[in-house]
Amino acid sequence: MSTFGTLFKVxxxxxxxxxxxxxxxxxxxxxxDLDESDIQPQLTRRRPGQSALTTPRNERDAxxxxxxxEYGKTLGTPIAMLVQNKDQRPHDYSEMDDxxxxxxxxxxxxxxxxxxxxxxxGRSSARETIGRVAAGxxxxxxxxxxxxIEIVAFVSQVGDVSMDRSPRNEQWISTLEGVTREGIDSTGPMRCPDLALGEKMVKIVEEHRxxxxxxxxxxxxxxxxxxxxLGEPCFDKLEATLAHAMMSIPxxxxxxxxxGFAGAAMSGSKHNDMFYKDVASGRFRTRTNYSGGVQGGISNGENIYFxxxxxxxATISQEQATATYAGKDGVLAAKGRHDPNVVPRAVPIVEAMAALVIADAHLIQESRKGAKSFF
Amino acid sequence: MSTFGTLFKVxxxxxxxxxxxxxxxxxxxxxxDLDESDIQPQLTRRRPGQSALTTPRNERDAxxxxxxxEYGKTLGTPIAMLVQNKDQRPHDYSEMDDxxxxxxxxxxxxxxxxxxxxxxxGRSSARETIGRVAAGxxxxxxxxxxxxIEIVAFVSQVGDVSMDRSPRNEQWISTLEGVTREGIDSTGPMRCPDLALGEKMVKIVEEHRxxxxxxxxxxxxxxxxxxxxLGEPCFDKLEATLAHAMMSIPxxxxxxxxxGFAGAAMSGSKHNDMFYKDVASGRFRTRTNYSGGVQGGISNGENIYFxxxxxxxATISQEQATATYAGKDGVLAAKGRHDPNVVPRAVPIVEAMAALVIADAHLIQESRKGAKSFF
Amino acid sequence: MSTFGTLFKVxxxxxxxxxxxxxxxxxxxxxxDLDESDIQPQLTRRRPGQSALTTPRNERDAxxxxxxxEYGKTLGTPIAMLVQNKDQRPHDYSEMDDxxxxxxxxxxxxxxxxxxxxxxxGRSSARETIGRVAAGxxxxxxxxxxxxIEIVAFVSQVGDVSMDRSPRNEQWISTLEGVTREGIDSTGPMRCPDLALGEKMVKIVEEHRxxxxxxxxxxxxxxxxxxxxLGEPCFDKLEATLAHAMMSIPxxxxxxxxxGFAGAAMSGSKHNDMFYKDVASGRFRTRTNYSGGVQGGISNGENIYFxxxxxxxATISQEQATATYAGKDGVLAAKGRHDPNVVPRAVPIVEAMAALVIADAHLIQESRKGAKSFF
Amino acid sequence: MSTFGTLFKVxxxxxxxxxxxxxxxxxxxxxxDLDESDIQPQLTRRRPGQSALTTPRNERDAxxxxxxxEYGKTLGTPIAMLVQNKDQRPHDYSEMDDxxxxxxxxxxxxxxxxxxxxxxxGRSSARETIGRVAAGxxxxxxxxxxxxIEIVAFVSQVGDVSMDRSPRNEQWISTLEGVTREGIDSTGPMRCPDLALGEKMVKIVEEHRxxxxxxxxxxxxxxxxxxxxLGEPCFDKLEATLAHAMMSIPxxxxxxxxxGFAGAAMSGSKHNDMFYKDVASGRFRTRTNYSGGVQGGISNGENIYFxxxxxxxATISQEQATATYAGKDGVLAAKGRHDPNVVPRAVPIVEAMAALVIADAHLIQESRKGAKSFF
Structure with a gap:
């Protein structure tokens, strides 16, 4: 349904x-401290029309x-937020609606x-994600x-142009360590931290457009x-709630x-992350991070990445040989311009869902820490 | 936590x-109708010691x-099920526990x-999954x-030996259409429907062992x-609850x-599943099934596959250069024999979690169908 | 928290x-079918300023x-509703705020x-109940x-002026059978179906004012x-969720x-409701209804009443000898006019919460009925 | 359904x-620290056959x-508990079952x-409450x-013999302040802190028996x-979850x-609880406690009582003129001895449900306190 979370609930x-x-x-x-200026930037990053590559509709989404x-502080009570729709009339019937x-x-x-x-x-519209981004x-x-805690998402692949996401790739690990939202946005319309690949991605999107x-x-x-x-085994392991959150994005x-899937091909002797005590920070850490920051469903303090x-x-303006609801074969040709690629706009949505999962898991773990202090 | 589901709740x-x-x-x-004979077969499929490839402990798991x-019928009230543990004593301390x-x-x-x-x-033990399998x-x-409704899982990859899981591969689609639990179990210890690959998988597991x-x-x-x-947008899309369920498995x-990930490299014109009316069955269907049986978070009647x-x-008996809880570097060598590969045993666990998700989604949709009949 | 219900969720x-x-x-x-005209009447019944007996602020609450x-029909997707606040500024500090x-x-x-x-x-303000009434x-x-299904609430007591609510009182049972919202509203400002008592209630409220x-x-x-x-034992018996709903009203x-409490003084031989088959309606009924329409946590088809x-x-404009937050004794005198009695305005709130509970229980039972039809 | 609670969940x-x-x-x-000796005493207090006044079946309920x-300490993982039923066979059909x-x-x-x-x-059987008492x-x-935190329940009324439960009655308030479980159990079979009334209650029960x-x-x-x-407005006010818990008891x-209901007859000037700073304890307190320890749905530190x-x-061995399922009038006479009164046995069940509510509310509030410490 349309509610997500246990203690931090949207x-x-x-x-x-x-x-x-x-x-x-x-x-x-x-x-x-909280006011609209904390919310608007991510909504603005989400909205279409930010470049020639995305749909040119100009939604303000304030x-x-x-x-x-009250007075810029949260009260602990529910925070409602809304964004007006510009086009509030139901769409008129056309033959395409058959x-x-x-x-x-x-x-x-x-x-x-x-x-x-x-x-x-209906709710499968991309506008549904506005509420998620505001909450996130x-x-x-x-x-x-x-x-x-910092959460940063970016585009690592468009079509067959992909960064090398192997966890053995040191440059990849270093990208995960260093990327920032500001840095990503400065790379261009694709939000890919590898500038050369980003340019190739632009070309691919243009070709498809x-x-x-x-x-x-x-x-x-x-x-x-x-x-x-963080994470609540056995059913609400951190990777399980992250997966739920992410797979609920259109x-x-x-x-x-x-x-990930590459891990399925690996041997345990290579995949296991050895522990050590980091002298500088005093933290107990792992030398590699094939685990992705989660072991047994619980965060281990390393970077969580996915x-x-x-x-x-699905909406393309090519003619498509399909059928009407009535089952009659025919040709559908969507009108207007459509987004040939959504992944740059998905970046703030992914960040939002990740933030919702981690905030909820954090509050639940705080309850346990407080409780445990009594004995 | 340890409860999963809304109306069908385990x-x-x-x-x-x-x-x-x-x-x-x-x-x-x-x-x-329900008695233990409906439950036991999947528990038996889950248990270790079924072949030389899995851990030789013989757990009966009755x-x-x-x-x-009552009298072999469900009453609509909670069904509790249990399996005795054979080894009920806490494990004695050894140096390895450091x-x-x-x-x-x-x-x-x-x-x-x-x-x-x-x-x-603790709960990350594989024995935790017994409750899931019984419920499933x-x-x-x-x-x-x-x-x-039929739910069948099987092994499609071990190490780098993999079936071609491309949704464009007609043989793969045909495998998905035809596999049965009985058929899978008859293929040998790997539960892979491709016999030749299954033999290669056995070799890989033996080498690792x-x-x-x-x-x-x-x-x-x-x-x-x-x-x-079936499926409850926007947060409980069918793929989201399936992902949650699957990613909660150890x-x-x-x-x-x-x-899947291959779809990220595709063009819309190739990926879109065209509709047609199937004359024989009278069903409205899609010609291809890149969607995997779910569109907009809701099942479309085609095969759902994932x-x-x-x-x-993680447990291997090689020596591993790691650290103690206290942060001291040292060498850990696990004793005893350990499962070099778990995927054949994961088959009934995956089936169980899929069944729990679909049963819950089905009940929720029944409530809506009943309600709608009133107006 | 601020979410209530399982399938019908507000x-x-x-x-x-x-x-x-x-x-x-x-x-x-x-x-x-649904538009604002289905919602507004109950909001209007809830709002203050409807008579000299309630607070004279005129909130329009549209x-x-x-x-x-869309086009006046529900889509099955979440229905958001809002009512603007007239006074949107935080209240200025006064000495009384100490x-x-x-x-x-x-x-x-x-x-x-x-x-x-x-x-x-904050949320203990009566304005919080607007959302409940709209949803209800x-x-x-x-x-x-x-x-x-009809849900009707009314005032049965103000101060020590009370209708005889004994379940043995035939007139009371007949009132429960016959009251309507229209009828109640026509009785005057107290919403008491007994006109003579209603007049006495008015006097009591005037005296207190x-x-x-x-x-x-x-x-x-x-x-x-x-x-x-309807009703979901053992924790979500119908009386339990009704009690939860009602006791959440300010x-x-x-x-x-x-x-009720009178039942605690009774003997089983008097309290038990004997069954009979009603020839006219063909329904299986009880001759008395001490059970209040619920047995074992499940509705039995008789009138549910509570x-x-x-x-x-709590807000009165008399001087009160109390203490400041800092613990200093002092005298608090609330300014302005305050509602000397809230029960007539509580009537639509009670109806709303009852409707939410029954709608949710009904949907859950529909899921079971649909499911059961398969075997 | 059969699950209760958010973070402390049974x-x-x-x-x-x-x-x-x-x-x-x-x-x-x-x-x-936790072992069976922490659980058994309340189960033993719950079981029947403790006196001539309750049903003489001797259930051991271990x-x-x-x-x-493990080693007598909770692990943070789910704690399952069970009590064997002595009579595990379904009951044989008799004419009374019509x-x-x-x-x-x-x-x-x-x-x-x-x-x-x-x-x-089925689940409306009193044996259902064993799980509640163990969890509580x-x-x-x-x-x-x-x-x-201490939770003590007792019998304050049987039939028309009742303690004076008026919140203005100082002796009542003093009873609430002083009762202990041990004290209550020492008063005799009725678990009423007023010995004279307890004897009258015994007589009433004997007469009914x-x-x-x-x-x-x-x-x-x-x-x-x-x-x-403690307490989570607006729907999960502490009194609302307590009401839910209590009204779910058979x-x-x-x-x-x-x-309570007596408060409905009161004036605000009498009912309002004035604040003061208690010098000895340093606590901010109220001089009276008509609020029952909860204001605005949140505990205020005073005694919570209900x-x-x-x-x-319902089961009596008198003949009852009722109807069969088939709608035929007839006379039902239950056989065997039945409990003429259940309230003394309800005492530990009430305590258990209260403990579950408070523990859950406490954990939720701990999460907020921990969170708040970060800013």
Missing amino acids: TTYGESHCKSVGCIVDGVPPGM VAIQSGT YPRPSHADYTYQEKYGIKASSGG AIADKYLAAVND DSHDSVGGVVTCVIRNCPVG ATKGFEFGS NIAFKPP | TTYGESHCKSVGCIVDGVPPGM VAIQSGT YPRPSHADYTYQEKYGIKASSGG AIADKYLAAVND DSHDSVGGVVTCVIRNCPVG ATKGFEFGS NIAFKPP | TTYGESHCKSVGCIVDGVPPGM VAIQSGT YPRPSHADYTYQEKYGIKASSGG AIADKYLAAVND DSHDSVGGVVTCVIRNCPVG ATKGFEFGS NIAFKPP | TTYGESHCKSVGCIVDGVPPGM VAIQSGT YPRPSHADYTYQEKYGIKASSGG AIADKYLAAVND DSHDSVGGVVTCVIRNCPVG ATKGFEFGS NIAFKPP
Whole structure:
């Protein structure tokens, strides 16, 4: 459903053509500085029209906090936030509406609910993610206060142009250690930390755009400075809730953390991360990090990193030989311009979902630490 | 935590050396035939010692239903099930206990809880999965009654020996269509439907066993005959709850469904699944299935299939240069024989978690269908 | 926290002086007619200033649906609703703010959260209930469609003027059978179905108002035409979730259903409700209804009825000898006019919470009925 | 359903004639001393056959911890506990089984689930409460460690013999301050702190027993030393979760806390609890406690006290003129001896449910306190 989290709990609402989209964030710790300027930057990073590569609609997406703060401080009560929709009228019927768009959610929404928003997939619209990003920005701020926890996502693949994400690749590990949101945004429209690859990715997206096609990609995310001990086995292991969060983002096809699918081909003697005591920091650490910062479902203090596969956007303006809801064969040609690639815009969404998971896990672990102090 | 699901809800308990392991399954629909003979086969498939390739301990793992049935019918009340542990004594201290085992859960459990079962990772033990498998067997039976829903998992990769899992590979699609649990079990110890590859996998596992090492692998699962309409956007999309379920299984590193990570490299024009009306069955179907049976988070009636990456088991009997809890460098050598590869045993665990997710999604959708009938 | 329900799930937000108050209602069955005109009447019944007996502030409280409907039909997606606050500025400091108001939530909010809305109790403000009433109106509409389920609340006591609520009193049972919302509203400002008692209640409230005091009361609620089988033992028995819902309303001190506290004094031979088959309706019924329509936590098809005790409002304009937060003795005198009695305004809030509980229980039972049809 | 709580979470199972009854308690803080001797005393207080006034069956009810502890310490993992049933065979059919017992759960269970345990109400059996009591004993131990929190319940009414529970009655307030479990148990079979009334209660129960009838009563519970700040508005106010917990106990008809229903008749000027600083303890306190230790849904540090009404047991051995399931009028006469009054046995059940609520609220508040410390 539309609520996520146990103690840090977000509930979202809204589709493309209703009055507004937004969320209620419950369980935000009280006494934290917070106003719209903490939320808006991530919403702005999420919105379309930021470059020639993404859809040119200009959505302003200005967030308004409705409740839960006073004089710029959180009260511990639910924080509602909303963004007005510009286009609030249901979409008019056209012949194209006789067709469920291939690989879109039109057909499944119609079958599940027996009714469907005129705009198509309803909650499968990308506008649904606005509530997530707004909520995630609050979680972000909390995590920075807690332990300087930093969450940074970036594009590591578009089509077949990919960074070498092998956990044995030292340059990759060093990228994970060093990337920042500011740095990523300065690299250009693809948000890829490797500038040369970023340029190739731009070309691939342009080619797909010009041939009325679309192309998929991979977003990688790293969480740094996460304290040891987060995650709730056995069902709410940290990787399980991260996977849940990421796979709930529209258009995702896969999730892997640490060594990921490559780890399946490895031997234990290579994959095991040996421990050592780091003299400088006094921290107990591992020499390698194939584990991806999580062991037994619990964070171990190393960088948590994971990759999310995004499929190519389903809406393309090529003609497609498909069938109408009534089962009649025909040709569907979507009109207008469509996003040939979504992964740069997915970056703040991934960061938001990661922040929500870590904030919730952190609060739960705080309850245990407090409790344990009594005996 | 240790409860999973909304209406079909399982709670598990138990670690290696306590009295018993088991679960309570709440929300099982009433009036269904059920006794231990429905549960035991999957537990037996899960247990170690089934071949020379897995750990030779002979655990009988006989399940006993405690409640929730009478005269072989479910009552609609919670069904508790338990399996006695053979070794109920805490493990005695040895010098090896000074070391957190690399890439195991010893260190993170100790840090999270401030205490640790003598047996090591406590709930990260493979015995924790017994409760899942017992619960999943009930879900299985329900799903078979509901719509002849079939869930079959198998090993598709060990080390670098892998089936070609490309969704463009017609043989792969045909394997997904045809595999059965009985068929898989008849292929040999690796539970790989490709006999030639299965033999190669055996060799790889034997090599690792002989060199006191371990090796990872991939389990693939297919869900057939799933009705259209399951999954609860936006946070509980079917792929999101499947990912959560799968990534909560010990030793998993990745989850992908449909085209998965390969889909990230594809173009929309290739990836989109065109619709058609199947005259024979009268069903509205898709010509290809890159979507993996789920669109917009909701099942579309096609086969749901996904891959789960398992890392190599962390416990190996090679010497490992690591550190003690106290931070002193040293050499750890695990004693005894250890499982060099777990993926064949993971097969029924994957099936169980898939069944739990689908049963829960099915019940939720039934509530909506019933409700909708009133207007 | 601020989310209530399992399948029919409402999340509320807002306090007195923020931008808006409202809610997100998730899980509303799709395809139901719904627009603001279904919501507004109950909000209007809830608002203050309806008579000389209640606080004279004139809040318009016009609700705006933000999402989840199109062309006047529910889509099955979350329905957000909001009501603008007229007074959006935090309240200015006055000397009175040094005092936690006696029996109000000022002190406990300050201690729990370490911060407090300037308006005082934050979420303990009566404006918090707007979201509940809006959500309840949707549940109401669903329940009417389902089975002509009717939920009617009314005032049965103010101060020591009370209707005879004994379950042996035939007139009382007949009142429960016959009351309607329209009828109740036509009785005058107290919403008491006994006109003579209603007039006495008015006098009591006037006396308290004139002496700068306040007075408590009791609201009774009846649910008619509830189908047999709702409620989820053992923890979510129908009376348990109703009690939870009712005791979450501000200023409540008690909940009893059926025979209630009077039942504690009775003998089993008198209290047991004998069964019979009603020839006219073909229904299996009970001759008496001390059970209050629920047996073993599950509805039995008889009228469900319960009473909720409300304390006298804590804010009075008499001088009160109390202490400041700093612990200094002093005298607090609240300024302005305050509601001397809240029970008539509580009537739609009680109805809303009852509707939310029954709608949720109904959806859960629908899931079971659908499931059971498969075997 | 059968799971209760958010962080301190209990799931129970079992009915009268299955193999065992028990529970899984998840979220118990790690590192706490715990073995069966902490659990058994409350189970023993709960069991029948303790005096001539209760049913003479001698159930031993010996609890066995299955998991979650090692060397007498909690591990932070789920603690499963079970008690064997002595009578594990389904009950044989008799003519009496054609009748749903009046005011029992036979009819509603049959209608809800379409099947029914032969023993009758299945989970509505009193044996269901064993899991609650076992879980509550763990919560008790935690709460004692946390803040010397004490929870004591006792019988304050049987039939029409009642202690004066008015919050204005100083002797009542002093009883709430001073009662202990040991003291209560020493008063005799009725567990009433007023010895003279206790003797009258015994007579009433004997009279009902001798006339093959039953009689109801009231249990009062007090929670002392509860810290300020527990409870989660707006839906999970402390009184709301306590009400939920108490009204989920079989045979309950009402819940009131603090001034309760009597408070509805009071004026605000009398009901408001004035604050003062207690010099000796340094605590901020209230001079009266009509609030019952909770204001705005949050504990204020004063004693939390509440009353729960229990109806007379439905099973009586008098002949009852009722109807069969088939709707045929007839006479039902229950055989055997039945408990004429259950309130003394309800005492440990009430304590257990109170402990579960407070432990859960305490853990949630600890998470907030920990979080807040970061800014």
